[in-house]
Amino acid sequence: MLSAAEPARSSQDVWGAPLLRGVLLLLLAVAAYWSVRMAWADHLSMSSELTDRERAVRWMATATIYERLANKREESVDEPLPDLERAAALDLENAERHLRVALRAELNGDLALAESSLLRAAALSRLYQPRFLLAQYYCRRHNTEGLWRWARAALEPAYCDVTPLLNLCWRMRPDGTGLAQLAAGEKPEIARQCLGLLTFHEQTDAAYPVASRLTASARYEDLPALLGFCNMSLSQNRKREALVIWNRLCHSGLLPYQALESADRSLITNQGFTHVPLAAGFDWHVEHAPWIRTAAFGNGMRLALTGLQPEICLIAWEYVPTTPGKRYRLRFEAHSVDTPDQDGMTWVPFDLGGKPIATQLRPDKSLIFTAPAQVLRLALMYKRPLGSARLKGTVTMASVSLEAER
Numbered sequence: 001m002l003s004a005a006e007p008a009r010s011s012q013d014v015w016g017a018p019l020l021r022g023v024l025l026l027l028l029a030v031a032a033y034w035s036v037r038m039a040w041a042d043h044l045s046m047s048s049e050l051t052d053r054e055r056a057v058r059w060m061a062t063a064t065i066y067e068r069l070a071n072k073r074e075e076s077v078d079e080p081l082p083d084l085e086r087a088a089a090l091d092l093e094n095a096e097r098h099l100r101v102a103l104r105a106e107l108n109g110d111l112a113l114a115e116s117s118l119l120r121a122a123a124l125s126r127l128y129q130p131r132f133l134l135a136q137y138y139c140r141r142h143n144t145e146g147l148w149r150w151a152r153a154a155l156e157p158a159y160c161d162v163t164p165l166l167n168l169c170w171r172m173r174p175d176g177t178g179l180a181q182l183a184a185g186e187k188p189e190i191a192r193q194c195l196g197l198l199t200f201h202e203q204t205d206a207a208y209p210v211a212s213r214l215t216a217s218a219r220y221e222d223l224p225a226l227l228g229f230c231n232m233s234l235s236q237n238r239k240r241e242a243l244v245i246w247n248r249l250c251h252s253g254l255l256p257y258q259a260l261e262s263a264d265r266s267l268i269t270n271q272g273f274t275h276v277p278l279a280a281g282f283d284w285h286v287e288h289a290p291w292i293r294t295a296a297f298g299n300g301m302r303l304a305l306t307g308l309q310p311e312i313c314l315i316a317w318e319y320v321p322t323t324p325g326k327r328y329r330l331r332f333e334a335h336s337v338d339t340p341d342q343d344g345m346t347w348v349p350f351d352l353g354g355k356p357i358a359t360q361l362r363p364d365k366s367l368i369f370t371a372p373a374q375v376l377r378l379a380l381m382y383k384r385p386l387g388s389a390r391l392k393g394t395v396t397m398a399s400v401s402l403e404a405e406r
Contacts, residue, residue, distance in 0.1 A: 041065055050076055057083075063091035067100075081108060088117070095125035099133060106137065122150070128158045132165055139168045147172050152182060155190055162190060166197050176203030180210050188217060195225045199232050207232070208241045215248040223254060227280035234281070234319045237352055239374035243321055246281050257283070260321060267320050267328075267402040268378075273301040277316075286316045300398040307392030309382055317379040320349075320402060322371035327405040330359075330367040330378070333398040344384050344391045347400070350377045368405070378402065 041060030044052045045068040053069040066087035070080035081104045088097040102117035118137055121130040131154035138146030151169050155162060169179060176198055183194035191214045198207035211229045214222055226245055233242035247259035257269050260282060269282040275298075277284035286294050286301075291309040294316075295302050303315065322328065330347055349357040351372050360368040380397065384390055 045069065050078075061086075061090070063087040063094070063097065066090065067097070070100075079108075080104060081110075093124060095121040095127075095130055098124070099130060102133070102137075106140075111141075122153070126157055128154050128160060128162075131157075135165060135168060139172055142172075144172050148178075148182070155182065159187070159189055161193070163193050163197065166194060170197065170201065174201070176201065176206030179203075180206040183210060184213075188214060188219070188222065192222050192225045195229060199225070199228045202232055202236070204233055204236055204238055204241060211241075211245050215245055215252070218249065218252060218254055220254060223249070227278065230281040234375050235352065237373055237375050239321045242281070242319075242375075249281075255281075267322070267404075268400055269318065271401055272299075272399045273397065274298055282319050282321070284316050284318045287314050289313070300396045302394060302396045304394045305382070305391050307390045309390060311384040311390070313382050315345075315380045315382060317350075317377050320376055320378050322374060322376055323404070324371055324373055327368060327370050328402055329362075329405055330369070330400070330402050331364075332400040334395060335398065336393065336395055343388055344382050345395060345397075346381055346383055348379050348381050350379060352377065 038060050041056045041062075042065070044056035044059065045065040047053060047056075050069075050072050053065075053072045056065050057069055064087075066083045070083035070087065073080040073083060081101070084097070084101045084104055088094070088101050091097050098117045098121040102114045102121065105111075105117060106114035115137065118130065118134045122134050124130075131150050135147050135150040135154055138144075138150060148169060151165055154165055158165075166179065166182075169182060179194060179198060180203075183190050191210055195207055195210045195214060198210065207229055211226055214226060218226060226249060230242045230246055233239075233245075243260055246255070247261065249255045250257050250259040255278075256275050260267065260269065270277060270284055273284070275283075277286055279285045284301075289309070291306045291313075292315065293304040295304070301316070330349070332347060334345065347367060349359065349367075349369055351357060352375060357369050357372060357376065362368060378400075380400075382391065
């Protein structure tokens with residue numbers, strides 16, 4: 001038997017189910033309407049006609065559709081800034097939209113809007129690009145303090161090529177010490193690029209601390225920058241700085257040579273030509289010319305001369321660390337392969353200005369000379385002897401050594 005409450009529940013079921021279905025149908029209809037409206041607006045926003053894109057924002061005002069309208073206005077040489085601002089306002093957390101507003105505002109001369117948009121983008125993003133663009137903006141405004149502040153901020157997340165940023169800082173304030181401090185404590189990738197720039201501008205005093213820090217964890221990709229620093233130091237007669245970096249690279253195994261621990265022994269790097277020369281630092285620099293071929297590194301340096309070489313020409317040379325005023329003895333071993341002698345092959349020490357250093361020839365064919373500076377260049381040259389034809393054939397330079405006289 002039914003209770004009194006049961007008829008009431010039945011009545012609710014009768015009226016409730018159709019009502020719920022009606023609400024659901026209404027919601028589906030509304031959703032379908034807005035889906036169609038959005039799809040149509042999206043379609044119009046990709047039209048090639050400006051009027052269609054203007055209709056699109058009336059159908060559905062989204063950040064993406066406003067941005068597409070701005071793109072079309074820009075193509076039509078119309079002003080896109082208002083649409084870019086609307087797009088940014090509808091997507092406040094999107095740093096890229098604020099960057100577009102900033103760049104267009106600066107082009108239009110609205111510097112206040114440009115700066116505020118750049119600052120907004122940099123606050124939203126932890127990436128390198130917004131901070132780099134801010135540094136560029138302050139550089140264009142000749143605001144040194146702003147440039148260096150945002151340059152430091154940009155280096156924090158950077159793992160990319162930051163050379164353009166470092167160049168901006170240098171052009172605004174050519175201060176080697178400041179640039180070295182900018183990269184102090186930064187990642188090796190940044191220190192390497194900073195060292196390259198300081199070396200290019202011959203800032204030895206500022207570059208040395210950067211090079212010194214970099215050698216503590218140096219990898220093979222750091223070698224070009226570190227060897228470039230050695231080249232610069234040697235060309236400036238800065239033996240100490242070059243020796244420290246070179247020796248650390250040798251100790252770490254990045255270079256296959258024994259360290260030049262003293263300026264009185266082991267003065268020649270790669271003295272047996274057992275490794276292909278690096279053409280950097282204290283290693284050999286071999287000249288490349290059509291009249292000579294070099295090969296067979298590993299058991300001496302084999303030189304094949306065509307006989308067409310100039311009467312006086314350079315073949316190979318190397319920086320050597322010395323002590324000013326000290327006498328040195330140069331010894332070498334060479335033999336011919338397919339020519340009866342090595343007439344014309346000679347060793348000449350030069351100072352960094354290119355002036356030959358006076359030598360004395362000893363009966364054992366060794367050379368004695370007094371070093372004029374901390375660094376000199378030891379060169380293997382060909383000089384045609386008077387009354388003889390140019391040397392043609394193959395000569396192997398087996399080894400060369402340089403020692404301080406006791």
